[in-house]
Amino acid sequence: MxxxxxxxxxxxxxxxxxxxxxxxxxxxxxxxxxxxxxxxxxxxxxxxxxxxxxxxxxxxxxxxxxxxxxxxxxxxxxxxxxxxxxxxxxxxxxxxxxxxxxxxxxxxxxxxxxxxxxxxxxxxxxxxxxxxxxxxxxxxxxxxxxxxxxxxxxxxxxxxxxxxxxxxxxxxxxxxxxxxxxxxxxxxxxxxWPAVLSDPVTTAALRALHSDPAAAWTIDRLAAEAGVSRPTLTRRFTGLVGRPPMTYLTWWRLTLAATLLRDTDEPLAAIARRVGYGTPYALSHAFKREFGATPGRYRAETAQRSED
The missing domain is CATH 2.60.120.280 (Regulatory protein AraC)
Known part of the structure; x- marks a missing residue:
């Protein structure tokens, strides 16, 4: 994607x-x-x-x-x-x-x-x-x-x-x-974002993260994917996107988890694997810290809003 x-x-x-x-x-x-x-x-x-x-x-x-x-x-x-x-x-x-x-x-x-x-x-x-x-x-x-x-x-x-x-x-x-x-x-x-997507280094890193968010990404691996050094990637990505690459990855994984909770009936364990978390507990802990609600509560609330 x-x-x-x-x-x-x-x-x-x-x-x-x-x-x-x-x-x-x-x-x-x-x-x-x-x-x-x-x-x-x-x-x-x-x-x-x-x-x-x-x-x-x-x-x-x-x-x-x-x-x-x-x-x-x-x-x-x-x-x-x-x-x-x-x-x-x-x-x-x-x-x-x-x-x-x-x-x-x-x-x-x-x-x-x-x-x-x-x-x-x-x-x-x-x-x-x-x-x-x-x-x-x-x-x-x-x-x-x-x-x-x-x-x-x-x-x-x-x-x-x-x-x-x-x-x-x-x-x-x-x-x-x-x-x-x-x-x-x-x-x-x-x-x-037009500026972000016109920068080849940042675009390469974003494409890699969005193509496989569950991969075991590190800043070194992502820099290699973008074809630049780690400091160069961090500087250009952070300067354009507004957050460091690994911070963006965490946010995107949790956003993707929220989308899956809203749009599918997949169990939490399957969603955790798809977004790069080793256990449902790890995903639940990170999800609540980011969004202020457990995955189960979020799924129930979004289902209720959809019915309304």
Whole structure:
């Protein structure tokens, strides 16, 4: 596994959802803050996104926007004034009025893909937490062929109920999420983790740790894997990631254990082996020290939240 894949897998839960929506004339709808991530892709026309506490964003045909922290926002036909925003129609009733009943074609019609992902932020990788409030790829989406292909395929799958669409749509949404993050990083995004993943030494060490977190890693072995001396690895890794390599490894092992506790029914002994702990007791002790709860309690609490 690579770091981006692992960072997404650690927080993603359940199935993503999406809708193809249309609006014309004067309209304004609000999407409440969400414990996950939202996205919009403009297929036709244009509109405005007004994030809570942020500047308005103009969206045009071909634009893709990701709200990775579930920020509440308004979508409108124009950069609406505060009074209009306060009276924006909640998204679900607004959507029910417009779909599946298609409004007559209009010259000012906008057509979008709108959706969201469920995320567990309690164990988020720092790569995910440092994403900006709004990731906007204006028009330049055409310069990212994988993202463009995912958007085109999504539009076709949502346009008509085809055999297998219940599997195809969530899978395409997962691809879209990955491609949005990848495209954001490729655009020269500012931040710690784009810099981390552009450094060959740190990237080699991270790839080794994420590929086999249960291995008997030492700083010497990891330095050899990265092809540098131990002091060089420690200096570059710590300077970029913000924690020494072995400290990062411990944190990632426990984060991975939390993910397995949440997503599987594997016994604690099996999870301990998968994340590099010799006994369930050793994992339990480290887990409680890091997260303030025993593995059993954590599993029960996450199962309860999922049911709620």
């Amino acid at each position: 690579d770091v981006v894949s692992d960072a997404i897998a650690a927080v993603r839960i359940g199935q993503p959802s999406s809708n193809r929506v249309r609006g014309s004339g004067s309209w304004c709808t609000r999407l409440a803050p969400y414990d996950g991530a939202g996205f919009h892709v403009v297929l036709k026309g244009g509109c405005w996104l007004l994030p809570d506490g942020g500047a308005p964003v103009s969206l045009r045909t071909g634009d893709a926007v990701l709200l990775p922290h579930g920020t509440g926002h308004v979508l409108a036909d124009s950069p609406a004034d505060p009074a209009t925003v306060r009276h924006a129609v909640p998204f679900e009733p607004w959507l029910a009025e417009r779909w599946p009943h298609e409004p007559p074609a209009a010259h000012d019609e906008v057509e979008m893909l709108c959706g969201k992902y469920r995320l567990d932020r309690s164990r988020a990788h720092p790569l995910m937490t440092e994403l900006p409030k709004v990731v906007h790829l204006p028009h330049r989406v055409g310069s990212h062929p994988e993202l463009r292909a995912a958007i085109d395929l999504l539009g076709r799958e949502l346009d008509a109920r085809r055999p297998g669409s219940c599997i195809a749509v969530p899978s395409l949404l997962d691809l879209f999420f990955v491609y949005m993050i990848r495209s954001w990083m490729a655009e020269g995004a500012a931040g710690v």
